[in-house]
Amino acid sequence: MSIRERLSGNEAIAFAMKQINPDVVAAFPITPSTEIPQYFSQYVADGQVDTEFVPVESEHSAISACVGSQAAGARTMTATSSCGLALMHEILYVAASNRLPITIAAINRALSGPININADHSDTMGSRDSGWIQIYSENNQEAYDNFIQALKIAEHKDVQLPAMVCQDGFITSHAVENIELIEDAKVKEFVGEYNPECYLLNEKQPMSIGPYDTPSYYLEHKRQQAEGMKNAKRVALEVAKEFEKISGRKYGLFEAYKLEDAEAAIVIINSTAGTAKDAVDKLRNEGKKVGLLKIRLFRPFPAEEIAKALKHVKVLAAMDKTESFSSQGGPLGAEIKAALYHEKESPTVINYIYGLGGRDVRVEDIGSVYEDLYKILATGITGETYRYLSVRDQEGK
Amino acid sequence: MAYNLKQELSKPDRLAGGHRMCAGCGAPIAVRGVTRAVKEGDKLVVGCATGCLEVSTFMYPYTSWKDSFIHNAFENAGATMSGVEAAYKALKRKGKIKGEYKFIAFGGDGGTYDIGLQSLSGAMERGHDMVYVCYDNGAYMNTGIQRSSATPKFADTTTTPSGKESTGKPQGRKDLTQIIANHHIPYVAQTTFFRNFKDLHEKSEKAIYKKGAAFLNVLAPCPRGWRYPTEDIMEMCKLAVDTCFWPLYEVEDGKWKLNYIPKKKLPIADFLKPQGRFKHLFTPDNEHLIQEYQKEIDQRWEDLLALCGEKSNVVTS
Ligand SMILES: Cc1ncc(C[n+]2csc(CCOP(=O)(O)OP(=O)(O)O)c2C)c(N)n1
Ligand code: SF4
Numbered sequence: 021m022s023i024r025e026r027l028s029g030n031e032a033i034a035f036a037m038k039q040i041n042p043d044v045v046a047a048f049p050i051t052p053s054t055e056i057p058q059y060f061s062q063y064v065a066d067g068q069v070d071t072e073f074v075p076v077e078s079e080h081s082a083i084s085a086c087v088g089s090q091a092a093g094a095r096t097m098t099a100t101s102s103c104g105l106a107l108m109h110e111i112l113y114v115a116a117s118n119r120l121p122i123t124i125a126a127i128n129r130a131l132s133g134p135i136n137i138n139a140d141h142s143d144t145m146g147s148r149d150s151g152w153i154q155i156y157s158e159n160n161q162e163a164y165d166n167f168i169q170a171l172k173i174a175e176h177k178d179v180q181l182p183a184m185v186c187q188d189g190f191i192t193s194h195a196v197e198n199i200e201l202i203e204d205a206k207v208k209e210f211v212g213e214y215n216p217e218c219y220l221l222n223e224k225q226p227m228s229i230g231p232y233d234t235p236s237y238y239l240e241h242k243r244q245q246a247e248g249m250k251n252a253k254r255v256a257l258e259v260a261k262e263f264e265k266i267s268g269r270k271y272g273l274f275e276a277y278k279l280e281d282a283e284a285a286i287v288i289i290n291s292t293a294g295t296a297k298d299a300v301d302k303l304r305n306e307g308k309k310v311g312l313l314k315i316r317l318f319r320p321f322p323a324e325e326i327a328k329a330l331k332h333v334k335v336l337a338a339m340d341k342t343e344s345f346s347s348q349g350g351p352l353g354a355e356i357k358a359a360l361y362h363e364k365e366s367p368t369v370i371n372y373i374y375g376l377g378g379r380d381v382r383v384e385d386i387g388s389v390y391e392d393l394y395k396i397l398a399t400g401i402t403g404e405t406y407r408y409l410s411v412r413d414q415e416g417k
Numbered sequence: 418m419a420y421n422l423k424q425e426l427s428k429p430d431r432l433a434g435g436h437r438m439c440a441g442c443g444a445p446i447a448v449r450g451v452t453r454a455v456k457e458g459d460k461l462v463v464g465c466a467t468g469c470l471e472v473s474t475f476m477y478p479y480t481s482w483k484d485s486f487i488h489n490a491f492e493n494a495g496a497t498m499s500g501v502e503a504a505y506k507a508l509k510r511k512g513k514i515k516g517e518y519k520f521i522a523f524g525g526d527g528g529t530y531d532i533g534l535q536s537l538s539g540a541m542e543r544g545h546d547m548v549y550v551c552y553d554n555g556a557y558m559n560t561g562i563q564r565s566s567a568t569p570k571f572a573d574t575t576t577t578p579s580g581k582e583s584t585g586k587p588q589g590r591k592d593l594t595q596i597i598a599n600h601h602i603p604y605v606a607q608t609t610f611f612r613n614f615k616d617l618h619e620k621s622e623k624a625i626y627k628k629g630a631a632f633l634n635v636l637a638p639c640p641r642g643w644r645y646p647t648e649d650i651m652e653m654c655k656l657a658v659d660t661c662f663w664p665l666y667e668v669e670d671g672k673w674k675l676n677y678i679p680k681k682k683l684p685i686a687d688f689l690k691p692q693g694r695f696k697h698l699f700t701p702d703n704e705h706l707i708q709e710y711q712k713e714i715d716q717r718w719e720d721l722l723a724l725c726g727e728k729s730n731v732v733t734s
């Protein structure tokens with residue numbers, strides 16, 4: 021029997037960590053992910069887990085210790101946000117290239133500057149090319165479910181890459197909602213033991229890790245790493261199937277919501293998908309054929325499947341909760357356009373930047389996006405393809 | 418058993434030959450000297466910061482390390498080894514590991530005094546059961562001899578070149594050994610290659626087998642950066658010690674102890690003179706700089722004597 025509870029997103033992650041009972045957790049506080057190491061160190065203090073908790077002096081050291089620990093043969097996790105993830109940046113690449121399946125609970129928060137503690141995706145989008153698997157979550161339930169699945173995907177022998185499980189700071193990390201938890205024993209059986217093939221503390225066979233790599237090998241090593249990432253797509257689906265058996269909840273590469281016959285649709289990440297679904301329902305009631313695609317796996321990016329799901333749509337809004345300062349939109353927009361490029365017929369794509377630094381996005385805001393899309397449908401005039409949603413013309417007005 | 422260099426040298430090396438360090442480099446000597454103190458049956462994980470030692474001993478697909486070895490990045494050998502040690506504790510507790518492991522991280526002065534200071538400080542303060550060894554060659558050698566905060570005053574480096582308007586590095590050295598000693602960890606020592614290596618060996622043994630965090634600062638000359646004849650490494654170390662540029666001392670459970678007081682404290686010029694990086698000091702115009710240098714050395718030596726409860730023995734001439 022699953023357990024019905026009311027938990028915040030952070031509590032849900034901490035609870036999942038407790039159930040997994042990792043060997044090592046090394047973490048450093050930063051809003052809004054701070055609660056995770058707080059809850060977790062209480063579990064350690066109360067003897068509810070037998071994890072070694074390393075209260076490091078920075079996020080750079082958190083991820084560095086995670087690299088050491090995972091390489092040593094221990095299942096290792098951390099949590100962070102924003103500047104913390106940015107401070108880890110250098111070592112994220114080291115973790116991925118050393119094929120160390122570390123798990124990060126990434127609680128999305130805007131990057132400085134100006135300093136801002138609220139949700140946007142600039143932090144994890146900044147590390148999208150670091151070689152980490154990225155899984156995004158709409159709410160506390162998905163955060164919990166994704167976290168449990170993430171390490172199983174990451175540790176799979178065909179993948180062996182680190183994974184970050186992302187959710188929106190405060191909006192879901194702090195909001196308490198209903199959640200269905202899986203029984204302890206089932207979670208433990210699902211994740212199993214971490215038994216890597218090669219590790220530092222293998223008493224029979226020592227290992228050297230982190231070499232100086234010359235041009236004669238580096239390219240092949242990167243190619244192998246990319247293969248692991250490719251495999252993660254297949255493995256994510258396999259793991260989702262297994263997960264459905266213990267939870268009854270279905271997961272795919274993304275979620276398609278009323279998309280099948282949609283003529284106008286949006287693609288969106290994390291908590292705003294919930295708001296957007298309300299907007300979709302409202303418009304559907306008015307007879308409008310609108311739909312939504314919610315990203316789950318962003319790395320690897322399931323381009324083919326996404327293109328297939330979207331190609332029949334006439335106008336599409338790619339919603340980026342981050343800037344990339346390319347002057348033509350954000351990272352999601354770029355991926356979506358690239359995914360659709362090879363389709364003979366593909367939707368017109370408008371790329372919106374929205375909700376930066378935690379700016380609230382209401383159902384009406386998303387409604388206005390669909391309105392814009394319908395205007396394009398009606399007039400055939402695309403207009404500016406790189407837009408800001410609900411932005412004032414000048415600050416302070 | 419009494420220390421015997423010959424016997425120690427007959428032990429199998431944990432760092433294999435054939436690595437790519439320069440001939441006469443101090444770094445591998447430091448590594449061998451330290452790791453010889455690990456008991457033969459004990460297992461070891463070595464960590465290393467980016468620098469000459471790391472890039473020359475582990476170039477894919479070859480490794481010179483017979484024990485498990487991890488390189489992560491330039492500034493995080495302390496944190497990386499913290500993680501390895503934490504993993505050991507966890508896996509040992511879960512019965513997944515039976516044997517005894519020791520953990521030693523090596524970093525150059527750049528990776529230790531400068532960019533890796535925070536990571537080192539954190540690892541020491543948290544008290545991981547590990548040894549951090551700084552092989553101090555007084556500059557960023559791997560990137561072409563740039564100054565570090567360990568570079569001695571007036572040294573000519575590629576970022577503190579001597580010239581018409583410059584007499585080399587304007588600042589004195591940061592005293593990292595004392596900084597780490599003030600972390601109040603069980604064992605901190607400063608050593609180098611001296612006489613029969615007894616000092617290095619005994620300090621390594623204490624550092625490795627004392628429970629908790631330990632730090633060794635090993636002066637490890639670089640013939641390329643210092644510009645002295647390669648074969649003179651032992652002489653360079655002896656001069657560093659006898660001029661009190663590099664005093665041999667240890668802080669064990671809070672007790673400061675000088676391990677060697679030169680019978681005749683040599684003038685700092687004796688240490689500077691054979692090194693090309695100080696050549697510009699030996700012109701009639703720059704004599705005052707050597708005097709200034711001597712003053713700084715004397716002051717630091719006096720301070721150290723006081724910390725170690727020794728009487729002042731500086732003779733001002
Ligand atoms: C973050 C970062 N900054 C700079 C470098 C470039 N770098 C590599 S080794 C090195 C100097 C190493 O100096 P030190 O620690 O004294 O070791 P040595 O080479 O002298 O043995 C530098 C600057 C780097 N690898 N990483
Ligand atoms: S440059 Fe100096 S430190 Fe580097 S390998 Fe050569 S002698 Fe050793």
Ligand SMILES: [Mg+2]
Nearest residue numbers: 525526556558
């Ligand atoms: Mg150096």
